[in-house]
Amino acid sequence: MHFFVRDLSGHSLPFDVSDVNSLQYAIADRTAIPIEEQRLVYGSSQLVPGRSLAEYGVVEGSTVGLALRLKGGAPKKRCGFMLNPTDRCSQAAVRIVGDCQLCSSSFCARHRLAEDHSCPKLSTCREQAYERNKARLEGEATVSEKLARV
Template sequence: RGGPRPAAMRLFVRDLAGRTLAVDAAPDGDVAGVKEQIRAECGVPVGEQRLLYGGRTLDSTELLGACGICDEATVFLSLELQGGGKKRKKKTYTKPKKIKHKRKKVKLAVLKFYKV
């Protein structure tokens, strides 16, 4: 019929604390299934999970085989960060900069105050 089913892969998920979690997944399964297993094991909500493999973020709809993930691969788990706000613009000054007073060093300046 459909041919032999691919054997389940074992993936290792490294979390922020440095712990490694073993997860079983099918090569034709999607990333969302792996995230669901991580939620069951660690309690991290699926919406906050961000899985990284090979230096790129894995989308929940991607298939594991299409991402290039093979058996016993290590996937890194990080959390979705709040923010991403725009960079603040540099302040534009309307008036020119005030020139600071420069002091001249005059030797024995105290003598100028006295007349003999």
């Protein structure tokens, strides 16, 4: 069957094949686009490898569209807060402010504070903050001997 494939630059390339696998190999030979990155579309449906072109209704002189597969699509980060020993919070983690600096987990807006998710390193963080404030206050303290001389 003789038909055309419209490539990425808009040019129509002629082909004489009968199934999607053969078409993908022929396109890879002619355009140097790897088979994994090819996305063939005809009549608002994507052509799946292993099927014939006639199953999609491709007839003599038809034009099949060629596009590249989109990369990405990683799943959203979910809140790491455990509601009970078996269930986890199902809300999406808040970007940037939802990342706990103490335990390196991500949390939703409701559980993002260290006190809310009972961070295991919260007590050491509080002790360090207490020691820093204590040292700062002791450094700024007025000594009574200095007052006595004045």
